[in-house]
Amino acid sequence: MDPFFYERPTELTRAAARAAEPGAMIYAGGTTMLDLMKHKVYAPERVIDITRLREPGLREIRRDGDLLVLGALVTMHQAAEDATVKAEAPAISESLWLAATQQLRHMATLGGNVLQRTRDPYFRDPSWQAVLTRNDPRDSGEPEGANRLGAVLGTTETFLASYPGDFAQSLAAFGATVEITGPDGARSLPFTDLHVLPADREAPDQVTRLAPGEIITAFRVDLSPATRRSTYIKVRDRSSYAFANASCAAGLAMEGETVADVRLGLGGVATVPWRATAAEEVLRGERPTDDAIKAAAEAAFADARTFHHNAFKVPLGQNTIRRALTVLRDMEG
Amino acid sequence: MTRTYDISEAATGLPMIGAPEPRYDGRMKVTGQAVYAADAPVSGTLHAALVLAPQARGTVSAIDAAAAEAVPGVRLVLSHLNYPSDLEAVPTFATGGTTQASWQGFESPELHFAQQPVALVVADTIQNAREGAKLVSLTVADPAEAPVASIFAEAAPEARDISDVIPNVVAGDVDAALSSAAHVVEARYTTPFQHHNPIELYATTAEWRDGGLIVQCPSQWMTGTRAALATKFGLAVERVRVIAAVTGGGFGSKATVMAHTFLAAQAARMVGRPVKLYLSRHDMWTAGSHRPESSHDLRVGMDAEGRLTALDHAQVQQTSRMDDVPLPGTEMTTRMYGWNAVRGTNALVSTDTNTPGFMRSPAEVPAFFALESAIDELCVASGRDPVEVRLASDSMTEPVEGLPWTSRSLAECLRRGAEVFGWEGRSERPGTRTRDGLLIGHGVASAMYPIYASAAVVDVRLGSDLSVRVSAGAQDIGGGTYNVLTQMAAATLGVPLANVTAELGDSDLAPNGVAGGSRQTASLTGAVKDACEKVIAELAQVATKEDGPLAGADPASATVADGKMSIGDRSVPLQEVVALVPFGVVKMRGSWIPASADPKSIMDLYRRGATSLIGFTTDTHARSSFGANFVEVSVDPVTFEIRVPRMVGAFAAGRILNEMTTRSQLMGGMIWGVGSALHEQTEVDPRAARFVNADLGEYFVPVNADVPEVAVEIVPEEDPHINPLGMKGVGELGITGMAAAIANAVYDATGVRLRDLPIRMEHVLQGMQT
């Protein structure tokens, strides 16, 4: 780890100003930051620790009518356990519960969580650059290398590294909004616009649409029947402490026998947090029969591109959707 | 030479299954008080960091160390440019020596594997050393050829026959036997690269003092490490001391001496200060050995009565370009059942990856995955029950040389395991048993691990207060060696267990072989018994002297129990006898040399660290432990997640000195088997021949939630042929049958036969969808 300046501001505006300086990075729970700094993937010159910011909203989970607001410094544990979250948007709670470990969930914050980086091993060890000459950004993954965990959605011919997080899939599914404060003031952004698709990147390192110094302050989720009847299915190689090979955050609202609203976020299979809008379209207004669910699952992967070792993610991803929707369909309520 | 021992309780003073005493070092380890080799403070220590070459092949044509040398506190940048040329090459373990690989330091600028260390930076602090290491810049002249990453790569060289090293096993006419068999299965099975990853990382602290060398490093082989360092640096063995009082797991990864230990010692010699080098988790993938990739072509035959008759097993296994490491898997599979005819061959394929080595049950895990899977396939083909087929094929005679087994309780293990597991045979059609929406499958496989033995030496000291100290330059790698030594001494000397302490992990103590191959405990206990008997004989001499308390009695018939020495109907408190001994203590060295070993083997052990192995077969007997694994797997028919809700293992391994540590060893092996079958795979980049997931975040092993229920059954067994106590090893037995038992259960659950490890969801998915 390289030497760096460390600062712990107490006011948001000051933090944003400091974070806008060249070489500065924000530090929240540190569970991604420390790892990547030790691996020499990140080498910030200045580390701006935001955990001492005084603005109380940053640490709050608030319900305002049908609006749920999750502060950026709320820990994964806190949100997973929150009674309102569990009742009003169970998929959010479950996506956090099924992530990482108890220790990590107590340290990690929601703001940091959505900004975690790909687990692609070629990205996490920069010494690969000496042996693999690539034109692509470092976080692309390797089409010719080991890519079992790579993405099949949102890829390009040369970019397949998957976005690993769980929580982001429920935010994507529920059409959440990100609240941001930067050196030039506050703004908000649809959550699905936060991450930049590889094909849309203006520069190789443009991973998100956050400008220098911009700090996520909260996530806003509109509560609805579909957030209330929701679940998160995570498919992985072992029973705990593993990222998803495929996951699905799903919400379902029925009107009599037909689907009034359906929400699908997909993890482990895409380069960025992924909302499966095409699949949602297939189901909306239909009876959620096994066949309709299957058709929706297939629509979600219509544009999939597979690589050497990850072709299984298409059927696996489809089945994960099927599992999630079947669970919701067969649920009382 | 044969020998039979009286192993009865009357003769040994020990029950066949001993007390479940908790680990002697357990509390110390779980409370963080154990001082591991890397923890021991050495004053004036400098720190070292390695510079690794990312390429797998090529030659380091230039090293620019100027920037590194300019870092404050940096004292030395060691590389092939300033490495001494007169250091001795120490033979590798595979050629009868002690080292992991023939690459042993910076002797040459040639690269043999990706992430090979090419320089070592020594500085006053670890931070400065690492900063220096980062600034060393390398130029590597690319080789003409691309590296070969895997034995399965298209560019991999032809497999090389190694029958000159491991003779082919041939008995009967296997082709004829197969052609007359009622059922034959012919298939190829493969296993991947795997790495052991003990929790305690590799580390070495080296200090030169008065022309001698003191090294602290985790090791399964104190005497061998001492011998290797003595050879490397041209010192008498007495000038070298190796210390590692406790080890945080070995599993074969610390059995041999690795290059970084030589590098630290050389650096310490050059800077004239102690040097500490510890490796990262990432480095663990290339600093030591691994389980090599392997491939097994099998043809197995069964007769119309459901008896296994013929086995043709061709094993191919990865090795490095620089070393041949042959693991004799077919030696065991050809002896497993009462075959009428067998052929077992072994071959190697060299890749541009590091030299492989020993990983818990090195030869058995891959070979038995293949054999026990193929037998399951035969059972399916013939519609027979896998337990019945194994029982029908059991034989008390080893089929190749016709030797009797010293003891063999495979049948009892299969029966006991089946009973505890609730084995009801296979469901008629696979994929038909369900529970809570999950497909449920049951699988069975036999387990075996041969019995090795080497000479062992132990010192026992009895003090005036009847305190006992047992010392040996051996190691407790987690198997409970400390326990069995103390239990054994307490029983033989007739004193309470609380009186006995054990001292291990220092090469200045009595020389011993490697704590590997499940041989150490069984070998050492014989030496403890010998030493204790010598102590008793000495005390009996004193007690029966003219003026002694048992004057006139025959010292040869003295016995001790409950703190008393008795001869005939006279007895005297032991403490009174010890008080009569000059200096008030008795100290004796005991040894045990396996019956058919060369009596000179102790000398060899002392000088060269050589560990004369008595293996699997002797002139008169075949020797092995046996067991049976029963496994239940669940497979989610939608997500294809594979889990192991419960497993039962039944094992027989002769006398069990400590039931608790034995159970733990076997259980640990079974749990590891779950990882080995379903989780563990070191992936290798096909272009760079470099390990990709060298990190415990990406290299999976089971977590607690993956092993909800593990039952270990110990089947009583008496074996009078092996050693004075009738003990066999248990360290590696537990894992040997697991991979096949799981693969067989996956077949039962899904109807998909998977012949390549690890078995992952995509393989089941693909199988179920086609």
Ligand SMILES: Cc1cc2nc3c(=O)[nH]c(=O)nc-3n(C[C@H](O)[C@H](O)[C@H](O)COP(=O)(O)OP(=O)(O)OC[C@H]3O[C@@H](n4cnc5c(N)ncnc54)[C@H](O)[C@@H]3O)c2cc1C
């Ligand atoms: C071993 C391990 C296993 C894991 N398993 C899972 C898993 O199964 N599922 C899963 O979803 N995650 C998993 N994670 C990832 C974990 O959830 C994230 O590391 C964590 O949520 C990040 O939060 P943090 O507060 O620690 O962020 P930090 O490490 O502090 O920051 C992460 C990134 O976000 C930036 N940042 C932080 N806060 C803000 C903010 N408010 N505004 C703008 N930028 C900000 C930082 O600059 C940095 O780039 C795992 C992590 C580890 C180490």
